[in-house]
Amino acid sequence: QKEVEQDPGPLSVPEGAIVSLNCTYSNSAFQYFMWYRQYSRKGPELLMYTYSSGNKEDGRFTAQVDKSSKYISLFIRDSQPSDSATYLCAMSAGNQFYFGTGTSLTVIP
Amino acid sequence: NAGVTQTPKFRILKIGQSMTLQCTQDMNHNYMYWYRQDPGMGLKLIYYSVGAGITDKGEVPNGYNVSRSTTEDFPLRLELAAPSQTSVYFCASSYNRDNQETQYFGPGTRLLVL
Numbered sequence: 407q408k409e410v411e412q413d414p415g416p417l418s419v420p421e422g423a424i425v426s427l428n429c430t431y432s433n434s435a436f437q438y439f440m441w442y443r444q445y446s447r448k449g450p451e452l453l454m455y456t457y458s459s460g461n462k463e464d465g466r467f468t469a470q471v472d473k474s475s476k477y478i479s480l481f482i483r484d485s486q487p488s489d490s491a492t493y494l495c496a497m498s499a500g501n502q503f504y505f506g507t508g509t510s511l512t513v514i515p
Numbered sequence: 516n517a518g519v520t521q522t523p524k525f526r527i528l529k530i531g532q533s534m535t536l537q538c539t540q541d542m543n544h545n546y547m548y549w550y551r552q553d554p555g556m557g558l559k560l561i562y563y564s565v566g567a568g569i570t571d572k573g574e575v576p577n578g579y580n581v582s583r584s585t586t587e588d589f590p591l592r593l594e595l596a597a598p599s600q601t602s603v604y605f606c607a608s609s610y611n612r613d614n615q616e617t618q619y620f621g622p623g624t625r626l627l628v629l
Contacts, residue, residue, distance in 0.1 A: 414555065440617055449519075449605055449620040450558075494558070496618070503548070503609075503618055507557035 409433055412495055412506025421515050425482040429495035429506045432476065436497040436504075439471050441480045444492045444508065453493075454480070485513045516541050519621035521606050527627045528596040536591040536624050538606030546609045547589040548573075548618065549581065551602040558605065564589055596628045 412429045419425055427441075438457055442450035454469040456462045456478075462469045468481040478497070482489055490513050495506040522537045540547065545566045550558040560573030564583040578600060580592040589608075593600060603625050609618040 438617070442620075447623075447625075449622045452617055452619060455617045498618075503560075505558040507555065 409504040410495060410497060410506045413509055414507055416510040416512065418512045418514060419485055421485060421487060421513055423485050423513070425480075425485050425489070425511060425513075427480040427482075427493050427495070427509050427511070429478050429497075430476055431478070431497055431504070433497075433499065433504070434473070434476070435499040438498045439469070439478050440496040440498075441467075441469055442494040442496060443489075444494060446491075450494055487513045487515050489513050518542065519606055519608055519619055521604075521621035521624050523624060524622070525625045525627075527629060528593075529629060530596060530598065532596050533592070533594050534596070534626075536593075536604055536606075536626075538589045538591070538621060539587050540589075540606075540608040540619075540621075541587065542608060542610070542619065543586060544608035544610045544619075545586065547583065548607045548609070549579070549589070549591045550605045550607065551575065551600075552605060552623075553602050561591065561604075593626075598628050600626065601628045602626060 410431045440455040441453045443453045444450045459471045459473045466483045470479040492508040492510050494508045519540045548563040549561040559575045562581040564570045605623050606621040607618045
């Protein structure tokens, strides 16, 4: 079983839609949860991070962590064509990081 | 701050050649990492370092070597390039203080081994 599972997509939505991206994990020791955005031919860019359970909001982005279900989500409201990218979830414990394989998102104008 | 920088951006190697991928960070992070990213496979950890003089193997270390003589630099060495090492290589660094444990990535080095 992989440490982190992420649906690779691809996901295609119309502009303005609400996007939901999800990951599940198996290691209950994970304490830090991150979402990265990666544009084509670029390095991953840290989008949001959360410590332990709960929600965190930053503009159009909301990250949710449910440690009891070992499930994390990223919501994008009012999606824009510029949000088209691959989104990677990541989690860590003790500076060991584990990444999902990424979900490819396309927002159609 | 420049963050994490990597050189070169792109390189073509012949089988059996060697090269060093350079990585530098100016954020005074103790932890540094090397990943490779293959299409549809996500990020795989090659080596990591928890501080100057200390390195350890990750998930896919075979065919690679690293050193960490300073806090800022973490070069990755390929001794005998093989086609299986064709990939995109990312260097990253992180810190763990003030309840923040996050990783910052460089722009990547695209390597093609022919």
